[in-house]
Each structure stands twice: as C-alpha cells, then as structure tokens.
Amino acid sequence: MSDRITIALDAMGGDTGPDVVLPAALKALDRCPRLHVILVGPEEILTATLKKHAMGLNGRMTMHPASEIVTMDESPVLALRRKKDSSMRVSIDLVNEGQADACVSAGNTGALMAISRFVLKMLPGIDRPAIITHLPSANGHTYMLDLGANVDSSAGHLRDFAIMGSELARAIGNIEAPSVALLNVGEEDIKGNEQVREASQLLAETDLNYVGFAEGDDIFLGDFDVIVCDGFVGNIALKSSEGVAKLVTATLKEAFGQSIFTRTAAFLALPILTSFKKTFDPGRYNGASLLGLKGIVIKSHGGADAPAFANAIDIAIREVEKQVPQAISSRLERILSKAR
C-alpha cells in the first residue's frame, strides 16, 4: 500500500445520489490529506452536480464514467446480470482492478452484496459475506453482525462472522482482544436454537476472546465489543430498535409541543436534546462494512446526508489503513490450522 489511499465512490447510490456524495467527498478530502476519491457515475450528471455545488475536479478528486444506475428497489440478481456499467458495478470493478483501495456506496444493499461477491470473490475459507456496523451502547459502542446479508446461517457461518467481527473491532476500534458474544435468547447453555449452541462450542475452541451468550438488551446496555447473530435476527433486532428509538423521539417531540409551558421547557432543554441527538445521531454510526470479501466495500445508509456519508468514507479509509481483509484472512488461517 502506497501512502496514498484511493476510494471509489458510487456517486449515484442512495436516495439523493451525487448531491450527497460529492459534498461528502469534499469533507472527507479535507479531513484526510492522503485521500484520493474517484467519483463514479454518468459524466454529464457528475459535471452538472459539481457545477451546482461550485466544486471542481483536481488531483485528489477524479471522475470515472458509468452509464447505468442500480435503483433502490431493483432485484440484486438483475442488477448483477444486466447492469454491467452501473456506477455501483464500476466502483467495485475499480477495487478489483487495484485502481481503488476501497469503495463506498449508498445504493441497494442486496445488489451491492451480490455484485461485490461476484466481482471481488470471497476470502479463502469464508463461505458467506456479512454486514457489520457499530451501534451506540451504554459503555461506548458494540460491533454487531450479521445485519442482513444471510438468513439461515449455520454454526460454522456464525463462527466465521465472529472471526471477522473480532478482526474488524481490533483493526478499526483499536481493541486488543475484543470480547465476542453470540446473540441468544438466554444466558444459560441449555437455551437457544441448535445453530447457536453449536456455534458456541466452535467458538470456545478458537483463540478469540469468546465470552458466551448475549441477550437482546445487551446490544445497547452490555459491554461486549462484538455481538454475532444470523442476518435474519440481526436485521430485525436493528430495525425494531430503530423503530422504538423513533417512537420515543416522536413522543418526546409531541409532548414538548403541547403547550406554551412545555415549549418553554423545550427551549431550556435544548442542550439536553442536542446531547441526546449527538448520542443517537444515525450519521455518527453510518457506514456498514461488507466483510469476508477480497476487497473493502462500505455501505452507507440510503438516506444518509453529506456528513454521514463522509463518515462512511472515513471507515473505508481506516479499513484500508488496517488492511482488514488481510487481517481476517490470516486470523482465520491461524484458527483453522490450530483446529486441524
């Protein structure tokens, strides 16, 4: 790896496309002098958007053409088969060809996963990719995976997710031996489904800092560095938590607006609400990593604004610096060679 870090940005992904991606690129370039970005998308749209935001290309920001766009509700299989010149596909191709060290997209998660897997291929010994992100918790934050790349994960898959999550937490979170827990319905050994119980035995045999089972409330209240689960469960846990957080916020907002009395309180409570928002700002937690691939792919939330998208670029930079795919590969090899 040279001193320079190049990130390909799918400029057309997400709800707002280049209007978010281009200003986000500028922010990220400002923060990281080593960074170079490649804006990927239809040239005329990119040129118009640059003009609109009074931005210009330069030595650290270049453009790469891509004529097609993968829409948010497009079938992943069709996006993979038919849109070989989409901004998403070309961004991933640039990583595969070594022209970029990583790519970031706010597009359709299923398509991003399918295309990444097809183009970049899986790391040796890893069967399935997983999606990981960090979430706020009472004791800092928790890395959680899989968040929806897989359903019906076997015990072996859960073991692989644990290895990948542990390496990411070590590299990005700077945690020497991240504590890893399996998400389960109870803390006793007898509870849970078969895959989870079997995965627990597999994990106990590794040199990971495996600490046993976590329950749902431990995601936000516990002090585990990494929590591992099947993608079906992870997706539902994440979305139901988002749901309750939104309901709480809406209820508070409604209550604050009810009378002149409560509106005064709202004004006085401004620092509180600001601090509250800061803790739960989805932007701070934007940027999920697709792990298990032979390259670095970061998924930004489709509705992310420019600061949040810039946060996803920062995560890509850190994964390049720490060479996360290589770290996962060598950890897996070490664990499997001991198991033999």
Place this chain on the structure above:
Amino acid sequence: MSDRITIALDAMGGDTGPDVVLPAALKALDRCPRLHVILVGPEEILTATLKKHAMGLNGRMTMHPASEIVTMDESPVLALRRKKDSSMRVSIDLVNEGQADACVSAGNTGALMAISRFVLKMLPGIDRPAIITHLPSANGHTYMLDLGANVDSSAGHLRDFAIMGSELARAIGNIEAPSVALLNVGEEDIKGNEQVREASQLLAETDLNYVGFAEGDDIFLGDFDVIVCDGFVGNIALKSSEGVAKLVTATLKEAFGQSIFTRTAAFLALPILTSFKKTFDPGRYNGASLLGLKGIVIKSHGGADAPAFANAIDIAIREVEKQVPQAISSRLERILSKAR
C-alpha cells in the same frame, strides 16, 4: 361460566413475591366486583404478608396452600418433575381442576410454560404454545407473538401463532378482523427465510386478515394489529427494543442532571417526562398470555410492581370473559376444515 370469575395467583412468583401479589390482588378486586382470587403459597408466609399489609381474607379473597417455590433461575424440567407442590404448579392445577378460571404468575417463564403444557395440555390441533403481549406503537398498540416459547418454529407453527394472535386481538383488543403480518427482513416476497415464506403461503389460504410481511420497525411504527414470528426472533426483537429504550431514558436522565440550567429545564419538562413515562410504562403493558393451552395462564413480568401485576390480573379477567381458548379452538377448526 358463572358470573363469578376466579383467578389463582401464584403468590410466590417474581422478584418480590407476595409483597407485590397481595396488594395487586386488592387493587384488582376493587376494580372488578365479579372477581375472586385464590392466593397460592405457603400459608405462614401468606398470613404474615397479609398482616404486614393490613389485609385480611374474605369471601372474595381466599388462600390455598402450596409448600414449595420455583426459583427464577430453576431449570424448567426440574421444576416440573420435582416441585409438585410449588405455588406455580398448584395455581395451574387449580385451573385444570376447574377451581379457578385462570392463573397469573410472575415466576420463571420456562417453568410456567413447561408446567402449563404438562398440566393443562395443548388445544387439539395446536402443536406448540406461544407467548404474546401487546406493545406500544405509533398507532396504538401491536400484539406480538411468539416472544420466546419456541425456537426453530416451522411454517405450520407460525400459521398457528397467527391464528392464536388474531383471536386474542379480536377478543381482548375488540378488533373485528385484526390485521396480521409476518415478521421478515424485507417486504418483497423473495426475501426472508424458508419458514417465513412458506408460512406466508399458508396464511394466504386462511380467512385471517393476513396482510403480508412486516419489518422490525413496524412493531413500533406500523399499523399492524398482530405481528407473528419465531420465539428466538421475537425474544431478541423485544429485548433489544427494551435495551434501546433504557439507553435513551438513561441518556436523557444524565443530560438533565448535568447543570443547574438543565436541571431547571428538567423541572419545567416534568409534564413531558410524565407523559413520556405513561406511554412507555412497562406496567401498562404487563401481562403476557400463554396461548394454545386448554386453560388461561398469564405471565407477569418478574420485576412488576403491584399496579403492573394488577394489570396482568385484568388481562386474565378479560380472557376469561371472552373464553379465549375456546375462541382459538373454534377458529382453528374452521380454518382446518376449509383447508381439507
């Protein structure tokens, strides 16, 4: 059913036992003139607790002896096999013998489930019991099941849960044709695991008001009356939501205490916090039903206070009034006879 409703109360269940159950009984008796309660537990403890709370037995509050106690962390299998005179077991026996119309316990969920299933037996055609409760949502509330009675539910089990949940919402929630959704990771038909997709086909063939898939955030933000899932998923969705709600509350509380300025705001914001607490008060939502059994069993939260436990008694009363087990049985029969 006579006009009189008799509920057996496991006086020793939960974190605080009779100190919560006895005052709760008094509250419930005050609210419902038809109600009679049987306090089940060791006589000397019950007598001492009655005295402590300046309460006395009367025509509507009687006592039934039980010498043993099932602890909160006891193995369900051992509780079932070895503690045949526990307050939990005797409460369920009273329902089975027709001496009580329903029972309420704040004890160990696994033991309550195992003993209920063994003593009361399942309704004909129902393979597995399920746990259901109602949760606050942006549009009122949502009944959700299964919350942890089962892991690895088949498509047929999910269909049965849907029938049971729909009947409960109809009976208790007074909803004529409750909308029923299956919890899934995406709204498109292609997504999700095999059981959920197959269950969706089974449900489309019933006369339930089946409306398709719901995602995690729909539990708290959607307008589905009933959401159905496997117990592993349901337990984790519920607990992770509780976790995020607790984290939000703790963060707000900390922020309000930070300075004299924010403490003033907290004082002014009192009506807001009260309204907030009212919406999210776990007591309001206390009382989960064990469905699919030939009798009515209500699980109160182990940490419930007296008003919350009284709420669980109210749910038991409503289930007796509406004869929920019979309603489930006849609905199931109708659906299965049409499917034949």
